Ligand code: ADP
């Protein structure tokens with residue numbers, strides 16, 4: 001739990017009850033069968049793990065192992081067939097503004113400017129216009145897009161679009177940030193920059209982050225713990241503690257050992 005310093009209420013919720021600012025996630029026996037008429041697909045079977053408040057957890061696994069399915073169930077966008085997810089002790093029954101959600105494909109509104117995209121979620125909060133504007137300014141500054149505030153998404157690079165999506169998800173100050181392969185569509189150099197930026201945001205805000213990736217190096221760069229998944233059926237195979245001091249260097253032998261270990265777990269499947 002290195003690098004986390006939260007504000008108020010650090011001692012709450014040890015017994016899992018009643019902590020208002022708690023953003024812990026409990027995934028308990030979650031399964032999903034897609035049954036859209038054809039033959040049913042068992043996408044996820046009996047997934048269980050917990051994420052502590054302020055923790056950075058990555059979900060890693062091969063394509064088709066149910067990462068997106070699990071992500072969508074946690075976000076309240078897809079209904080589980082079995083089991084339950086709780087955030088701060090409350091069962092997830094649908095999407096809420098307590099979670100910031102970032103997808104691989106940006107999901108920006110093409111007809112809105114950068115500034116309007118970032119402010120989109122704020123419109124539905126009870127903040128005053130002045131507060132909303134200040135928050136948008138802060139977020140644009142955080143992701144380095146102040147000078148592009150009046151641009152439209154189509155004129156931005158992939159990395160910039162993803163910065164807008166991250167700024168938008170953070171604008172409403174969610175306790176929990178859920179990200180599904182958010183850097184999958186950008187080039188390697190931009191990806192490393194975005195990873196560093198995300199770690200800075202996490203370090204300075206103490207948010208809980210659940211981050212899906214199929215990139216093992218990315219997971220070892222980011223996570224406190226890695227939930228390694230396997231396919232057919234999608235399931236949680238193992239949970240690996242990333243015992244590498246931050247900031248992490250790829251040349252560090254401990255870094256390489258963790259990458260090798262997770263790769264071995266993924267490769268060891270059928
Ligand atoms: P991942 O994100 O790890 O690649 P997904 O969660 O997208 O995996 O998919 C897991 C499995 O569920 C795959 O076999 C996929 O084809 C299937 N699947 C995903 N979404 C649907 C859907 N809406 N309807 C039917 N099958 C689906």
Ligand code: MG
Pocket residue numbers: 067068069
């Ligand atoms: Mg996916």
